[in-house]
Amino acid sequence: MIDVQRLAVLREVARAGSFAGAAAVLRHTPSAVSQQVAALERSAGLVLVERSTRGVRLTEAGRLLVTTADAVHAELTAAERHLTELREQGPPTLTVVTFPSAGEPLLAPALSPITAGRHVDITVIEAEPEQALDAVRDGRADLALLYHFHLPEPPRGWAAAAGPGTYTPLLTEPFRLVVPADHPLVGRPTIDLADFAGDRWIHGWGGPAEVVDALAALAGFRPQVVCRSSDYRFMSALVGAGVGVTLLPALALPERDDVRVLTLDPPPTRYVGAWVPARPWRNPTVEHLLESLRRRAAELSS
Structure with missing residues (x-):
């Protein structure tokens, strides 16, 4: 029978990448952590971690048990x-x-x-x-x-x-391009992202920003990013103030008089x-x- 407490120790070793790091989290000594892992290895009949001066690395058996440990936790x-x-x-x-x-x-x-x-x-x-x-x-x-x-x-x-x-x-949520109300491309029947290669851009963080960068690369340009924010309302306010343009998901589209929402063809989707x-x-x-x-x-x- 696999000991649940020892599984928890192995899980922390995997997360920390070393016995010392796991010991700090668990408030044990590195020696005690090493002994717990060794006992788990004897119980499993397999080597679970490869030890080196740079830390530890899980073996295939170790990765399997850590996945189990995550589920148990x-x-x-x-x-x-x-x-x-x-x-x-x-x-x-x-x-x-x-x-x-x-x-x-x-x-x-x-x-x-x-x-x-x-x-x-x-x-x-x-x-x-x-x-x-x-x-x-x-x-x-x-x-x-x-x-x-x-x-x-x-x-x-x-x-x-x-x-x-x-x-x-x-x-299924489309992204829309948000631009200042007086942007020269407002009113054009068809909009392509490449039309905004010369604009300044307001970016979010993480996945949405990566999507904008990828789409811009396909359109043949790299956005000139002048500001980043995780607050979509603030990003819309920046657009209204004329700081730049941005791409926002439909759930975050603003209701403001100083911006216009344009649809790209085809629209990016999340x-x-x-x-x-x-x-x-x-x-x-x-x-x-x-x-x-x-x-x-x-x-x-x-």
């Missing part, structure tokens, strides 16, 4: 939350991770029916997809709202990053969906929210 964390709820006989709890631009138009309206007529203890965490998948994997979240680009199907790496679960597609981790017990509140998200997404798409 997530299940135990979620079980602790569930037991606390049962022990204290408090209201049902719900933790949702969402990317920022989905909060106001998608998540908030979907949460309204969840709380109608009853008390639900809701926690909302804002995070980009990579961090959201971490929260799901670690058992800290019941549902994650995510986005991805290029294809309607979610990236293959998501299952490995988040652990067992199900993905529900919700929205796909929005929900990831629900597999759990050994049924959570009716999560199922209720998922159905509410489907209804709200249909309203936004109509």
Whole structure:
């Protein structure tokens, strides 16, 4: 039988990349961490880590056990939350991770029916997809709202990053070009990204910015980025002030008199969906929210 505590030690060694780093997190000595891993290796009958003066590296068997350790950690964390709820006989709890631009138009309206007529203890965490998948994997979240680009199907790496679960597609969200109201190309019937090669650009961070850069490269130019922000409202205000132009997802489009929203042909698109981790017990509140998200997404798409 594999010892769960030793699995947890191996998991920290993998995360830290060394016995000393894991020892600092676990508040053990490096020698004690090394002994725990050695005992786990004897139990498994295989070498789990390759030791060197530069740290440690997992073997194939070690990677397999760390994947198992991640799943065990997530299940135990979620079980602790569930037991606390049962022990204290408090209201049902719900933790949702969402990317920022989905909060106001998608998540908030979907949460309204969840709380109608009853008390639900809701926690909302804002995070980009990579961090959201971490929260799901670690058992800290019941549902994650995510986005991805290029294809309607979610990236293959998501299952490995988040652990067992199900993905529900919700929205196909086009990006629009936001320009100052007096931009000379406002009113042109067809717009191509290459037409804006000479403009100054306001960029976001992460995936959306990478998409703009990739599209610009295909159009034959490199954007002159004068400002970066993770706040779409602020980005719209910068456009209205004449600082530059930007590409925004449909959920984040502004309602301002000093900007104009233009449609590229074809429009860049991102796909929005929900990831629900597999759990050994049924959570009716999560199922209720998922159905509410489907209804709200249909309203936004109509």
